[in-house]
Amino acid sequence: MSMSIAIVGLGYVGLPLSLQFARSGVKVLGLDIDPPKVEAINAGRSYIKHIEPVMVAEQVKAGRMSASTDFSRVKEVQAVIICVPTPLNKNREPDISYILETGKAIAPHLTKGTLVVLESTTYPGTTDEDLLAVLEQGSGMKAGVDFHLAFSPEREDPGNPASKVASIPKVIGGLTPACLEKTKALYGQALTTLVPVSSCRVAEATKLLENIFRGVNIALVNELKIVYGAMGIDVWEVIDAAKTKPFGFMPFYPGPGLGGHCIPIDPFYLTWKAREYGKNTRFIELAGEINTAMPEYVVHRVGEALNAQRKSINGSRVLIVGLAYKPDVDDDRESPSYDLMDLLKGLGATVGYYDPHVPVIRPTREHGHWAGTKSVPWEKSAIAAFDAVIIATAHKAVDHKQLTDWSHCIIDTRNATKSMAVKPGQIWKA
Ligand SMILES: NC(=O)c1ccc[n+]([C@@H]2O[C@H](COP(=O)([O-])OP(=O)(O)OC[C@H]3O[C@@H](n4cnc5c(N)ncnc54)[C@H](O)[C@@H]3O)[C@@H](O)[C@H]2O)c1
Numbered sequence: 001m002s003m004s005i006a007i008v009g010l011g012y013v014g015l016p017l018s019l020q021f022a023r024s025g026v027k028v029l030g031l032d033i034d035p036p037k038v039e040a041i042n043a044g045r046s047y048i049k050h051i052e053p054v055m056v057a058e059q060v061k062a063g064r065m066s067a068s069t070d071f072s073r074v075k076e077v078q079a080v081i082i083c084v085p086t087p088l089n090k091n092r093e094p095d096i097s098y099i100l101e102t103g104k105a106i107a108p109h110l111t112k113g114t115l116v117v118l119e120s121t122t123y124p125g126t127t128d129e130d131l132l133a134v135l136e137q138g139s140g141m142k143a144g145v146d147f148h149l150a151f152s153p154e155r156e157d158p159g160n161p162a163s164k165v166a167s168i169p170k171v172i173g174g175l176t177p178a179c180l181e182k183t184k185a186l187y188g189q190a191l192t193t194l195v196p197v198s199s200c201r202v203a204e205a206t207k208l209l210e211n212i213f214r215g216v217n218i219a220l221v222n223e224l225k226i227v228y229g230a231m232g233i234d235v236w237e238v239i240d241a242a243k244t245k246p247f248g249f250m251p252f253y254p255g256p257g258l259g260g261h262c263i264p265i266d267p268f269y270l271t272w273k274a275r276e277y278g279k280n281t282r283f284i285e286l287a288g289e290i291n292t293a294m295p296e297y298v299v300h301r302v303g304e305a306l307n308a309q310r311k312s313i314n315g316s317r318v319l320i321v322g323l324a325y326k327p328d329v330d331d332d333r334e335s336p337s338y339d340l341m342d343l344l345k346g347l348g349a350t351v352g353y354y355d356p357h358v359p360v361i362r363p364t365r366e367h368g369h370w371a372g373t374k375s376v377p378w379e380k381s382a383i384a385a386f387d388a389v390i391i392a393t394a395h396k397a398v399d400h401k402q403l404t405d406w407s408h409c410i411i412d413t414r415n416a417t418k419s420m421a422v423k424p425g426q427i428w429k430a
Contacts, residue, residue: 005021006030006081008071008082009120014030015030017165021189023059026189030068038069041060044061049330050328079115080106086121086266115149115186117152117186121269122269148175152203153204170187171195173197184196208270212266215291217250218252219288221253223290224238226297236253253414257291260333267287271285295339302411314349316350318388318389322355323338323353327396328357328396330358332355332362335393353373355375359374390430409426409428
């Protein structure tokens with residue numbers, strides 16, 4: 001018989017994971033503090049663009065999935081998986097308060113033998129120090145004796161149709177060998193490949209390595225973009241050539257800066273924890289410095305492009321194409337497009353954006369001042385009215401060829417206009 005489970009935090013990670021378990025025949029109770037999400041699931045609706053409503057509706061109708069805001073229902077299940085946010089606070093330090101709040105909310109309802117797995121990306125020690133303490137205190141039980149505890153990082157790649165939750169190998173680390181065995185049994189119900197490691201800390205550190213690897217390599221190509229650009233060499237052509245090497249090379253691509261909930265944030269979880277051990281994370285700091293300077297470089301290129309037309313940024317109309325941080329998704333968290341908009345506005349430009357996936361900017365903590373701004377329509381008259389257009393994210397749904405017909409000044413940060421016939425001086429790579 002399958003293990004009944006609760007998944008806490010029904011966002012970009014928790015919802016697809018819940019659906020994967022439900023599709024595999026496991027009964028899933030979704031728990032979230034956000035009532036509209038709970039209502040949507042129980043009504044068989046999806047609130048994440050790349051998850052079809054029918055995928056939710058099917059599982060709810062079959063009785064395999066339901067959602068609630070009542071955390072006492074944890075007593076009904078044999079395993080709890082936590083997928084809540086792990087952001088940085090305003091001083092760029094880890095904020096694990098969502099994990100600790102979840103721990104406090106579920107602890108009084110844990111029953112003997114229940115397994116708790118943390119999936120939120122975090123620094124080594126969160127599971128066996130911080131979460132363990134909260135769970136033991138709130139339940140009066142002992143981790144590894146009365147209940148099981150484990151960490152398993154999520155490897156979700158939103159918007160990538162080739163990325164299937166079921167077939168992505170899943171790293172798992174338990175507090176004790178028995179915790180690991182129970183975690184294997186849990187995920188074995190829904191996933192094909194498990195990668196057991198020796199501890200929760202190794203599993204936590206594995207996820208950080210994966211994201212630091214991306215952050216550092218993106219910084220490297222961002223730096224090379226500027227250096228090669230100054231030499232008149234197109235970095236994208238260089239990467240395309242280099243990636244023909246069948247071993248020892250892996251392509252990473254430059255862009256206008258880092259975005260999303262992971263790469264700009266997670267590496268700094270390690271930086272913070274490393275200080276406790278008197279260690280510095282120099283690669284992470286350097287990569288962060290280069291990546292966060294990218295929007296300024298792009299704005300510098302906008303200035304050059306306008307200057308070539310005897311215009312200044314001050315008083316010009318600039319359009320950002322692509323507000324979401326990566327192609328084909330509606331996720332605008334930490335998007336560098338907002339940095340571009342803020343910088344250009346600060347320099348006196350009138351700024352607009354076009355994004356078919358983000359018709360209107362939702363209120364958020366970080367970019368509240370843009371909330372309510374609407375995407376401009378995809379029409380020649382609207383687009384041609386801008387003095388310059390920045391391609392910040394290259395969504396498939398955007399016709400970049402048409403854009404080259406409508407705009408005479410394009411700052412392309414994604415090589416989206418590659419091999420298009422354009423006029424001299426029309427495209428500025430940045
Ligand atoms: N999005 C990704 O692609 C991705 C990939 C790998 C790992 N991660 C990691 O997974 C974790 C979750 O990320 P996400 O993108 O799913 O976040 P999200 O913001 O999309 O979803 C988090 C959910 O948790 C809920 N929540 C917040 N506080 C809660 C609480 N105290 N109790 C219950 N629910 C609560 C929110 O309402 C929301 O529905 C983060 O640690 C993130 O770093 C994300």
